Every structure is written in C-alpha cells, then in structure tokens.
Amino acid sequence: MGSFANFRQLDYLGLDDQFSEDELMVRDAVRSWVTERYLPIAMEHFENGTFPMELVPELAELGVFGPTTPVEYGGAGLNSVAYGLICQELERGDSGLRSFVSVQGSLVMWPIFAYGSEEQKRRWLPQLASGKVIGCFGLTEPDFGSNPGGMLTTAVKKGDEWVLNGRKMWITNGTCSQVSVVWARTSEGIRGFLVETGTPGFSAPEQKHKFSLRASITSELVLQDVVVKDSARLPGGIGLKAPLGCLTQARYGIAWGGLGAAFACFDEALQYSKQRIVFDKPLAGFQIPQKKLADMATQITMAQLLALRVGRLKDEGKYTPSHVSMAKRNNVAMALDVARVCRDMLGANGISLEYQVGRHLCNLESVITYEGTHDIHTLAIGQEVTGLPAYR
Amino acid sequence: MKIIACVKRVPTTEAQVKIGADGASIDGAGLESMLSFYDDLAIEEAVRSREKHGGEVTVLTLGPSDCSKELREALAKGADKATILLDPSWAARDARSTAKALAAKIQELGADVVFCGRVATDRDQASVGTLLSSYLGFACVTDVVKLELTPTGGTAQRETEAGIETVSFPVPVVITCDKGLNEPRFAGLKGIMAAKKKTIDEVAPLAVENAVVVQKIELPAARKAGRIVGEGAGAVPALMEALRNEAKVL
Numbered sequence: 001m002g003s004f005a006n007f008r009q010l011d012y013l014g015l016d017d018q019f020s021e022d023e024l025m026v027r028d029a030v031r032s033w034v035t036e037r038y039l040p041i042a043m044e045h046f047e048n049g050t051f052p053m054e055l056v057p058e059l060a061e062l063g064v065f066g067p068t069t070p071v072e073y074g075g076a077g078l079n080s081v082a083y084g085l086i087c088q089e090l091e092r093g094d095s096g097l098r099s100f101v102s103v104q105g106s107l108v109m110w111p112i113f114a115y116g117s118e119e120q121k122r123r124w125l126p127q128l129a130s131g132k133v134i135g136c137f138g139l140t141e142p143d144f145g146s147n148p149g150g151m152l153t154t155a156v157k158k159g160d161e162w163v164l165n166g167r168k169m170w171i172t173n174g175t176c177s178q179v180s181v182v183w184a185r186t187s188e189g190i191r192g193f194l195v196e197t198g199t200p201g202f203s204a205p206e207q208k209h210k211f212s213l214r215a216s217i218t219s220e221l222v223l224q225d226v227v228v229k230d231s232a233r234l235p236g237g238i239g240l241k242a243p244l245g246c247l248t249q250a251r252y253g254i255a256w257g258g259l260g261a262a263f264a265c266f267d268e269a270l271q272y273s274k275q276r277i278v279f280d281k282p283l284a285g286f287q288i289p290q291k292k293l294a295d296m297a298t299q300i301t302m303a304q305l306l307a308l309r310v311g312r313l314k315d316e317g318k319y320t321p322s323h324v325s326m327a328k329r330n331n332v333a334m335a336l337d338v339a340r341v342c343r344d345m346l347g348a349n350g351i352s353l354e355y356q357v358g359r360h361l362c363n364l365e366s367v368i369t370y371e372g373t374h375d376i377h378t379l380a381i382g383q384e385v386t387g388l389p390a391y392r
Numbered sequence: 393m394k395i396i397a398c399v400k401r402v403p404t405t406e407a408q409v410k411i412g413a414d415g416a417s418i419d420g421a422g423l424e425s426m427l428s429f430y431d432d433l434a435i436e437e438a439v440r441s442r443e444k445h446g447g448e449v450t451v452l453t454l455g456p457s458d459c460s461k462e463l464r465e466a467l468a469k470g471a472d473k474a475t476i477l478l479d480p481s482w483a484a485r486d487a488r489s490t491a492k493a494l495a496a497k498i499q500e501l502g503a504d505v506v507f508c509g510r511v512a513t514d515r516d517q518a519s520v521g522t523l524l525s526s527y528l529g530f531a532c533v534t535d536v537v538k539l540e541l542t543p544t545g546g547t548a549q550r551e552t553e554a555g556i557e558t559v560s561f562p563v564p565v566v567i568t569c570d571k572g573l574n575e576p577r578f579a580g581l582k583g584i585m586a587a588k589k590k591t592i593d594e595v596a597p598l599a600v601e602n603a604v605v606v607q608k609i610e611l612p613a614a615r616k617a618g619r620i621v622g623e624g625a626g627a628v629p630a631l632m633e634a635l636r637n638e639a640k641v642l
Contacts, residue, residue: 006406022584025464029579063581076581086581 006271007035007092009263012301018308019081026067026082030089033062038093043353045215049208051096052215053176060131064090064101066109073113073121074129081311084256088307091257092264095363096216098257103172104128106250108135108181111192114245115237120194124179136177136204138168138221139243145170146376148183149240153223155184155193162186162193162233164226170370174204174219181234182223183243192234192242201226212366248321251371252314255327256307258335258367261360262300265335268356269293269342272349289345296338303331322384329377336364393447393543396503397438398494398524399431399466401459402514409611416606417484418514427462430509433569436576438507439470441541448472450501454490455482460592467587468579474590475501477597487515489600491523496598498528504543504563510535510570518568525566533561535570 016024037058045052059065068083069075078086083105091098109128112120127133144150153166164184174180180195180202195202201224206217237245270293273284283289310327313319339361343350350357368374376391383389403409403418404426410419427435438449451466453459454477463474477493479485485493498506506528508521518534525532537556538549545562551570579587621630636642 021461021464022588025468025579025584025587026581029468029581029584033578058578061580062578063583067581071582071585076585078581078585082581 007031007264007267010266010270010297010300012297013304015301015304015308019085023079023082023085026078027085027089030062030064030086031092033058034089034093034097038097042094042097042215042356042359046094046096046359047214047353049210049214051100051176051217056131056134059101060129063129064105065129065131066105066113066125068105069109069113069125069129074126075109080252080314081308083253084307084311087253088256088260088263091260093260094215094359095257095261095367096213098253098260099172099213099216102250102253102257103137104131104135106253107137107246108179110249111137111181111234111237111242111246112194115192115234115242116194117231117235119231120234124194128179133178134173134176135179135181136171136173136219136221137243137246138171138174138180138182139247140168140170142167142169146373148243149190151183151185151190153182153184155186155191157186157230160230161227162230164193164195164223164228166223168221168223170207171204171219171221172213173217174221175206175217177204180204180221181246182221189239190242192237193228194232194234195223195226195228196232199226199228210366212362212364214362244321247371248324251328252310252319252324254367254371255310255324255331258328258331258364259300259303259307261364261367262296262303262331262335262338265339265342265357265360266293266296266300269296269345272346272355276347283345292341292345296341299334300338303334306330320384322380325372325377325380325384328372329374329381332364332368333374336361336368339364393441393445393505394501394503395438395441395447395449395505395507396498396501397431397434397449397451397466397471397507398520399434399451399453399462399509400428400512400514401425401453401455401462402428402512405513411609411611416608418609420483425459425462427465428509428512428514430511430513430569430571432509432576433571433573434507434509434567435466435469435471436574437539437567437569438505439577440574441505441507442470442472445541445543447504450475452494452497452501453477454479454485454493454597456480457594463592464584464587465579467590467592468583469577470583472590473593475593475595478594479597484602484606486602486604487517487519487523488603491520492527492600493597494520495524495527497595498524504565505541506530506564506566508566508568510568521566521568528564528566531561531563531565532568533559533565534568536567537570537572539567539573 063076067076067078071077112124139148155162155164177197182193182195203222204219206219273289274282276283306327310323342357343361404424412419442449449471451471451474511518533548535550536548537551540547547560550557
C-alpha cells in the first residue's frame with residue numbers, strides 16, 4: 001500500500017524559508033486536504049476513469065478555484081507563488097485534480113477577469129469560484145494543437161448574435177461544464193465567447209480509452225450552428241494573443257504541478273527503498289539506488305528554484321511567457337523522468353496502482369504534451385535566446 | 393456570546409520524540425508541531441457556536457512565541473482573535489499552573505463558554521479543562537460528543553462506559569470536547585488571507601509554581617521482534633503453547 005499519509009516533502013536546500021507564513025499555510029491547507037480527502041480515492045477514480053465530482057463543493061470551500069481572483073469577484077486574492085503552491089499540492093494528489101483546478105481558474109476565470117465585461121465578471125466569477133458552475137476552455141482542434149492560429153472554428157455575426165460552427169478536441173471538463181470559453185475565427189480575428197453548454201447545437205461527448213489523466217474528464221466540443229448573443233463575446237480579447245495569455249497562466253501553474261508529482265514519486269521511492277530489504281539490507285543502501293535518489297533530489301531542487309523565481313517575477317510583474325516556457329518545459333520533463341526512475345525503483349510493485357508512481361507516470365505523459373508541448377516550449381526558449389523564431 | 397477556545401501545541405503524530413539532556417523533558421529541537429487533535433474540535437465547536445449565536449471567539453494558549461503558527465490556523469478557521477500567554481518554559485508547567493494562568497486570563501477577558509480539548513495528545517493528563525472550571529467557578533461538562541447550546545445554557549451528551557448520558561448546564565461553562573462532537577473544517581484559503589488581518593496578542597502569564605515536577609522520562613522499551621511459529625492449522629498447538637507460556641496472555 002502506498003505511504004502517502006506519511007508524506008515528507010523533499011526540501012534539500014531549506015527553501016521553506018523563502019516562503020511567507022501565509023504562503024506556507026496555503027500550501028499546508030491544500031496538502032492536508034489532498035492527503036485526507038483525495039488520496040484515499042485517487043486509485044479508484046483512476047481505475048474507473050472518473051473524476052470525483054462530489055469533491056467539487058469541498059474544493060470550492062477550500063478556495064482553490066481562481067484563488068488569485070480579487071475577493072470582490074469571489075476569489076481569495078492570493079499571490080502567484082501561493083497559487084503555484086496550490087497547484088503543486090493538487091498535483092501531488094493527481095495531475096487530473098490539478099488539471100480540473102487549472103482549467104477552472106487559469107483558463108476560464110482568468111480570461112473572464114482579464115477580457116470580460118464588468119457584467120460578465122459579476123455574473124460568472126462568483127459562480128465559478130464557488131464551484132456552482134464548472135467551466136472549460138475550447139482552443140485546441142483535431143488538426144490544430146501546437147498551431148492554434150490555424151483553427152477552423154468560426155463565429156459569424158448576424159445582427160446582435162453570433163453563429164458558431166466547429167470542433168474542439170482534448171478539452172478538460174468539457175462534458176461536466178455549464179459554460180465553455182470557445183475561441184473562434186471571426187472577420188475581426190480570433191475572439192472568445194462564453195457559450196452556455198445547454199445552448200442548442202452544442203454537445204460535448206467524452207473522450208474515453210485514455211491511459212493517462214484517467215481521473216479527469218476529457219471531451220470533444222461540437223458546435224453546430226450554435227447561436228449566442230453579442231453579450232457572450234469577451235470584449236477585451238482579440239487575436240491569438242488572447243487565448244495564449246490564458247495558457248501562460250495555466251502553464252505557470254503546471255510548472256509547480258510538476259514539482260508536486262515529482263515530490264510524491266520521490267518520497268514514495270525513498271520510503272520504499274529504505275524499507276525494502278534486498279540481499280539482507282535496505283535497497284537504499286546500495287550504490288545504484290543512491291545515485292538515482294541523488295540525481296532526483298538534485299533535479300527536483302533545481303526545479304523548485306526555477307518555479308520559485310518565476311513565481312516571484314510574476315508577482316513583481318516582471319515575468320514573460322518565455323520564463324513560463326522554461327519552467328513548464330523543465331519541470332514537467334523533470335517530473336516525468338523522476339516518475340519513470342521511481343517506477344523502476346519500486347520493482348514489480350511500481351506497476352501496481354496501490355502505489356502512486358505508475359499513476360503519476362501515466363498522467364505526466366499528458367502533461368508533457370498539453371499546454372504547449374515540450375518541443376514547442378523548446379522553440380519558445382530558443383527564440384528568446386537567439387531572437388530567431390524557428391516554428392516554421 | 394463570549395467564547396474562548398483553549399488550545400495546546402503538541403508534537404505531530406508522526407514525530408519521533410527524543411528525551412532532552414536533563415532526562416526529564418522532551419527535546420524540542422527539530423520537533424514538528426501541530427494543534428492537539430481534541431483542541432481542533434474545541435476550535436470548531438467555538439466557531440460553530442459563534443456562527444449560531446453571534447459574539448466573538450478568542451483562542452487562548454500558553455506556550456512559546458512561535459506557536460503563533462498554530463494560532464494562525466485557528467484564526468484561519470474562523471476564530472476572531474488569539475492570545476499567547478508567553479512562557480519559554482511552558483512545556484515544564486504542570487496542569488495546575490497552566491490552568492491557573494489560563495483562568496486568570498479568562499477572568500480578565502470574560503467568557504460565557506470555554507471550550508477545551510478532552511485531553512492534550514502529548515502529556516495525556518486530561519486535567520486542564522476540569523481544573524479551569526474549578527478555578528473559574530464555572531459549570532463543567534467533560535468528554536462531550538453532542539452539544540445544544542443556548543445563550544443561557546444548554547444540553548450535552550457524554551459517552552460513558554454505561555451508555556450515553558445527557559446533561560443540562562447553565563452558562564458560564566467549561567466544555568471539554570471529545571471525538572465525534574464535530575468534524576473540524578479545513579482552513580480555507582480565504583480564511584488564511586482573512587487571518588492575516590487578525591491580531592495575536594502576546595502577554596506574560598500569571599506566575600505559578602509547579603506543584604507536580606517531572607523527575608524523569610523514559611521511552612517505552614523497544615518491542616521485541618515477532619516470531620512465526622509455523623503455517624496453517626498444524627501450527628495451532630505451537631501458537632497456543634507460545635501464547636500460554638511465552639507471552640503468558642492465555
């Protein structure tokens with residue numbers, strides 16, 4: 001049986017000193033909730049391919065939906081470092097849990113806050129923060145992932161209304177949402193629309209048979225002559241930079257999330273290797289396991305420093321999307337490497353869902369691809385250091 | 393309604409306790425701390441009572457300055473303010489001197505209801521709540537698992553060996569909280585942010601000499617390793633023999 005109840009987070013360089021008292025309280029509050037309420041049911045939901053919707057009111061009560069949103073719109077007004085720590089702790093539970101919260105906060109609440117009208121903010125943000133409404137974000141299409149600017153979904157203005165047609169793929173929470181932020185091509189460029197999912201012509205069939213993010217709902221969005229009022233259009237965002245701005249928020253959280261998954265795997269492998277006796281002594285007492293643990297401790301610690309620095313830059317208003325690219329790219333790849341090594345260290349037990357490492361390993365195969373693939377972030381960093389875009 | 397929750401910092405459940413150099417105290421270095429389990433029930437019941445009847449919840453502790461960490465958590469869960477009776481040698485205080493110091497502060501603050509945990513999970517004495525009621529001259533109901541509070545009194549249920557006992561009481565009262573009374577809430581993120589604006593006072597406690605002084609602490613002897621006497625039904629006689637003559641439990 002996994003040892004998550006006795007989780008001890010690696011803190012090799014004493015980085016807890018770098019967080020404020022309230023940042024640590026936020027982290028510890030989410031950590032306790034994940035340990036007590038989520039982890040006992042994680043395996044079951046992963047196996048069944050379901051998300052524990054019954055926990056949504058508790059997540060809302062905890063305050064993790066859009067926690068950086070100002071208090072007047074139903075948020076907690078937290079800083080970005082605290083938000084990062086929340087993502088870290090949620091992903092220590094499962095990437096699917098963190099994905100749910102990333103989508104609700106960074107991809108639905110954030111664009112409404114950043115690009116929405118005052119009326120849209122007042123209507124939607126408190127309901128989303130309280131979990132009474134679940135949202136999803138429709139950008140990716142079947143043939144347009146890394147190149148979203150090529151999207152085929154259209155919105156055509158007819159009087160005071162817009163008619164939307166198209167398909168979106170790999171949409172987290174699509175099937176369980178009441179509102180969808182849909183990005184569509186218009187005569188004035190790419191624009192965002194708040195489409196209520198009960199609108200005629202809108203459907204969101206679930207995408208099944210995943211081996212990754214199983215405890216998370218993934219959907220296709222189908223829009224067939226979906227008519228919305230002009231008041232559903234996000235007035236403040238135009239062009240591809242509008243949805244990419246949302247993704248920068250979510251990717252920032254994912255950089256911290258990768259740390260959470262890595263902490264979980266590392267701790268499990270460390271505890272396991274200290275207890276597991278092979279050839280009459282603990283596995284951890286042999287040189288090859290120690291090299292693995294030393295390498296992972298170093299990689300995790302460097303990733304912590306990266307996330308923390310980008311977080312502080314974000315709170316100081318000095319961060320750029322290319323900073324976030326480096327953090328997301330490095331930390332998710334690090335987490336995937338750590339999960340693979342830890343899976344190996346647990347031997348045959350590593351393939352059992354009674355332990356966490358296999359679940360994290362499978363999940364991270366999605367996380368390295370979504371929200372900007374590892375390779376696309378490589379090109380973002382490449383462009384930043386050379387000044388030469390190499391996407392085409 | 394003026395409500396006070398008395399709480400104590402204790403080592404975490406997972407903490408590996410080491411004995412101090414004097415052989416009569418716990419070595420606090422590197423020891424992670426938390427609110428005593430039953431005190432969390434006291435905070436929850438205090439906040440629920442305030443939510444129902446209005447008023448104010450003060451969390452009171454006797455301890456070191458850095459137990460503000462535990463008090464911040466109580467404030468994040470909804471308490472209005474907190475006071476530390478600052479005593480560097482708090483851990484050496486006996487229950488009587490702790491209760492006298494708490495009682496003096498409660499008298500100064502005024503209280504209708506004082507909630508305490510049934511017992512602190514470190515020293516395991518279950519004494520402070522009852523002593524407190526005696527020094528304050530308040531009614532006292534211990535080990536409460538269900539509570540109906542009104543502005544003038546209330547009824548409470550206690551689990552005893554013989555069954556469930558229901559009692560009535562007037563205010564002011566000291567209630568000690570037992571497992572089952574409530575399910576403590578998590579500190580929500582909004583609560584944590586709100587707690588930043590709440591005050592934690594630090595004041596000197598009443599000086600009281602200890603009547604009971606710890607002379608020595610010894611860790612329990614390490615458990616002997618288990619022994620497998622055999623497998624299947626054929627091993628039953630050997631097991632009976634070992635239980636009878638070796639473990640001497642039959």
